[in-house]
Amino acid sequence: MRIKVAWSLLTLVFVVGAALTYTRSASSSSPDRHAATPRVVPRNFNLLLPFATTLDVDRSDDTASATACTNAPNDCSLRGAVINANAAPGALPVTINLQPSTTYNLTLTNAAQENAASTGDLDINTTLHPVTIVGGGSAGPGASIIDASGLNVGTAHDRAFQITGPGVAVTFQDLVIQNGQAADDGGSGASTNPAAQNSTRAGGCILNGAGIDVNGVAINGGGTVSLTNVTLQSCQVLGKGDSQVNQPNALEALGGGLASIGATGNVNIAGSTLTSNSALGGDGGNFNNGNAGAAKGGSIYFTGVALNISGSKITSSHATGGEGGDGPGNQQNGGGGGRAHGGGAYAGTGTVTINNSTFESCAATGGNAGTGQNGGNFGGEAGGGGLYSFANTTVTNSTFDSNTATGGRGGDAFGPDCFGGHIALDGGAARGGAILADNGSLTVNTATFANNSVKGGDGGDGGKTNGGTCSGSQHGAGGVAQGGAITNQNMGTTVNIKHGTISGNSAQAGNSGVNQPGVSLPARPVAEGTGGGIRVGPGAATLENTIIANNTAANGTGDATGAPVPGPDVDGNVTSNGHNLVGNATEATGFTGTGDLTGVNPSLMALADNGGPTQTMALSPGSPAIDAGVAAGASFDQRGRPRTYNDPGVADAATSDGTDIGAFELQPLCSLACPGDVEVSNDPNECGAVVEYTEPAGAGCGTVTCDHPSGSFFGVGETTVTCTSTAGPSCSFTVTVNDTQAPKITTGGSVTLWPPNHKYQTFSVNDLVAGAVDNCDAGVGVGGVRIKKVTSDELENSGGDGSTLNDIVVAADCKSLKLRAERVGGGNGRVYTITLKVADASGNVGTATATVTVPNSQNGAAAVDDGPHYTVLSNCP
Missing domain, CATH: 2.60.40 (Immunoglobulin-like)
Structure with missing residues (x-):
């Protein structure tokens, strides 16, 4: 039966036993020998406490009529199961089971704005019980795929799922969700959606919150969404552009893969991959000051209570600001480029935890400003190629690799005469190639930041297009580039880094534009590119046992003299808790803590799989970081290897406890020796034997796992046992069980x-x-x-x-x-x-x-x- 109410036998016995009454006989002298003493049952005690209702989806087409989900064949579609789960009474959890190796194409395009899953996205709105959707896998031939591309045909746009508000709890497990597209449905930048957050431009595949109730009133707040072993891919959210003149109302785009909107939402992501998702801000309208819309969160946009990411990958995702509109008339200005924050994820409020996860090849790209004869405009700023944080964020045992933040180009200001001002403006700033901490706090414990970059936008060009000079014309300066890996932007934003490795990152400022020659043309300053590893802003930054080396920073080109000096590794003042290693401390102050090393090359190897859930940068033999740090309470390095290993061949630094500086703790070479071959007779009346052997171990080998552990049952014959260490080496031996028992x-x-x-x-x-x-x-x-x-x-x-x-x-x-x-x-x-x-x-x-x-x-x-x-x-x- 596909609607299954699963009982726990133990629970049933307990419940029925608790509900029974018993009779105690009175003494022979009692006036009431048959009086019963009832066992008290709580008034709210429910005799029926089954723990799960299961709906087995048995058809892959998209129909809202197959809601029965009974024993009958072909009566349970995915949409029908969601409608059934929404309507189910009581607190009994509902599980929707998908078939493995099956694609569920959503094709019923949205006929009207509704939150009942009848058309368009699959709305989950029940607050009575949690809903879980389980598939057969998130990759490979057994994957269960929910594909929303059929909802995005012609002018129709929709995501795959919407969790409509507070109190709704949904878990997605072992499946793929793909090809959703959320786009605003209004004209001229104004949404026709009644929800205050313009929810149609948030959450390309999953939207948590921003629903509407039956009266068309916006619901402010999200529920709890959990992704476990889920692939969320190729989803997109589009901000609305503006096609009308003098109407600078382009809208922003929020969360290409998943958006959680409102103060009550919670999102948990475990063992999942979010890849190739994008948020694209709307373009500005042409005529005058048609500013573009921002893009926030290529894969994730979050506001709410808590965002937890563990054992997951956020890859190849993009937040791209819209293009500013052009102002072609004499007195018209081009529109500003749209901001781009959080190429991988945008965290707006609450608490964020990132553990054993990777942000890789994500990009925040500011939009280019439009062209105006009177004046250009600023290129869109970009921040947090991997993560933009306006929250309290903790990053542990994770890697940020090859993420970028790139400012948009400043708007040009050209004209055939000097009637307009021809004042071009600056390129967009770029901050935090891996992370821009813009508010709250950022705590990093044992993590690696490698190959991330920021690139300021180039300034716009100004002047006459037909030669000659205009006295008031101006070209734009390049955009600044700050913090190739990390920067904090505001006064109250604190950064604390312990056991970090920050290397191979870069900050390159934008170049100034060009102008026609003229005696009164203002010189534009050289844009600063600084803090190739970390740029410390107005807020405080505390570092301990961290490597920051082999990063680069470069200024852009400009006209003014006295260009700022780039700080290649660190720019700004830090508080050192000791035992940091900085390659180049130019433009950095504060590295005077116990055991700090400056001007030293840490001899790091390239980012690679050195064991553990995330890639790391290993220390080469002879690195000055070896045995030069302190554990500071850490028991393991980023890979999960023991910290501390005190290398007997290296003399400890004067104040070191033998711990290495950085995220990687060099381990002894693993020497793994398996026991000799084992030969035994079968156990009585068994076609095999339980065999105990001494499992191999060795210094520096980490955890050793044997594919047939000691104490396993081995069948008659010869079995090869292979034992593999988390350090890499493996060994093998054979277990032979002889059948010596007569028939x-x-x-x-x-x-x-x-x-x-x-x-x-x-x-x-x-x-x-x-x-x-x-x-x-x-x-x-x-x-x-x-x-x-x-x-x-x-x-x-x-x-x-x-x-x-x-x-x-x-x-x-x-x-x-x-x-x-x-x-x-x-x-x-x-x-x-x-x-x-x-x-x-x-x-x-x-x-x-x-x-x-x-x-x-x-x-x-x-x-x-x-x-x-x-x-x-x-x-x-």
Whole structure:
């Protein structure tokens, strides 16, 4: 049955037991001997406490009518299951199961704005119970895929899912969600959506919050959304552009993959990949000051209570500001380029935790400003190529690699004459290639920042297009570039970094534009490119046991003299808690803590997979960072390897406890030795054996995992055991289990021959054997049993037995025999003993005996076995 109410037997027994009443008998003198004392049951106690309702989706097409989800075939679509889950009463959790290796194409485009999942995106709106959607995997041939591309045809746009407001709890697990597109549905920058946040331009695949109620009133706040082993890919959100003149109302785009809007939302992302998602701000309108819309969060836009990201990857995602509109008339100005914040993720409020995760190849790109004859405008600023944080953010055991923030180009200001001012403006600033901390706090514990960059936008060009000079014209300066990896922008924003490695990052300022020659043209300043690793802004920054080296910074080109000096690794004043290593401390102050090293090359290796969930930069042998730091409470490095390993071949720095500086703790070379080959016999009545062995270990090997752990059951035969260390080396040995147990034959009871008429009687194996079994060989049976030998406790020719010979004759195939019915007259009877045998595939031979007796008299005592006096052997091997 596809609607399944699953009970816990233990829970059921407890519930029913708790609900029962019992009667205690009164004493014989009691006036009420039958009075019952009830067991008190709480008023809100529910006798029916099943723990799950399951809806099995059995069709892949998109229909809102298949909501029954019963035993009947073909009556449960994904949309139907969501509608069913929304309508289900009570607090019973609902699980929607998708089929593996199946794509669910959403095709019912949005007929009207609604939050009931009837058309368009799948709205989940129930606050009565949590809803879980489970697939068959997030990658590979078994993946379950929810594809929203069918909702984005022509002018139609929609995402895949919307969680409509506070109190709604939804978990997505083991599936792919892709190709959603959220775009504003209004004209001239004005949305027709009644939600205050213009929700149609947020959350390209999943939107948490910003729903509307049945009265068309906006719901402010999000629910709880969890992604576990989910791939969220190729989703897009588009800010609305402005096509009308003199109407600078382009709208921003929020969260290309997922957006959580409002004060109540919570988002949990575990073991998931968000990739190739984008947020594109709307373009400004042409005519005058048509400013473009901003883009926030290429994969994630978050405001709410808590955003938790663990064991996940945010890759190849983009936030791109819109293009400023052009102002072609004499007195018109071009529009400003749209801002871009958070190429990977934008965190606007609350608490953010990032653990064991990677932000890679994400980009925040400010929009270019438009062109105006009177004046250009500023290029869009860009911040946080990986992450823009306006929240309290903690990053642990994670890597930010190859993320970029690029400012937009300043607007040009050209004209054929000097009627307009022709004042071009500056390129957009670029801050924080990996992270821009713009408010709150940023805490980094054991993380790597490599190959991130910021690039300021170039300034616009100004002047006459047909030569000559205009006295008031101006060209734009380049945009500043600050913090190739990290920067904090505002006074109250604090940065604390412990056990970090920040290397290979860069800050390149933009170049100034060009202007027609003229005596009164103002010189434009050189834009500063600084803090290739970290640029410390107005807020405080505290560093401990951190490497910042081999980063670069460069100014742009300009006209004015006295250009600022770039700070390649760190720009600004820091508070050092000691044991930091800085390659170039030019433009940095504060590195006077205990054990600080400046002007030193840490000899880092390239970013690589050195074990652990994220890539790291290993220390080369001989690095000055080895044994030059302190643990400062850390038990492990970024990979999960023990911290501290005190290298016996390196003298500790004067104030070091033997810990290495940075995110990577150099470990001893792993020498892994497996035990010798093991050979044992099978356990009794088992086709194999439980084998204990000494699991290998070695200094510097980290955790060693064997594919057949000690104490495992090993089948008969040879098994190769491979043990692999998290440091890389592996070793192997064999476990051989020999089948040494013989098969077992079960015989029937003794057979009696009567009368003693000296005639033969034939017996087959089937007459004597009830069964034959083996612990390993399923082919062993009665059919394989043979006669080995037969003995008689009387001589072949004894007195009174008729003087006959050949009393025992075994057939050539050893599967039957003939016995003569005779015995010595006046004796105690005759006993024939037949020894049977059977062999298994391993060569083990099992035997058993059966008896045939000839009593002295028919109704007298049973025959007595006096031991063998006559033996016949079979000819079968």
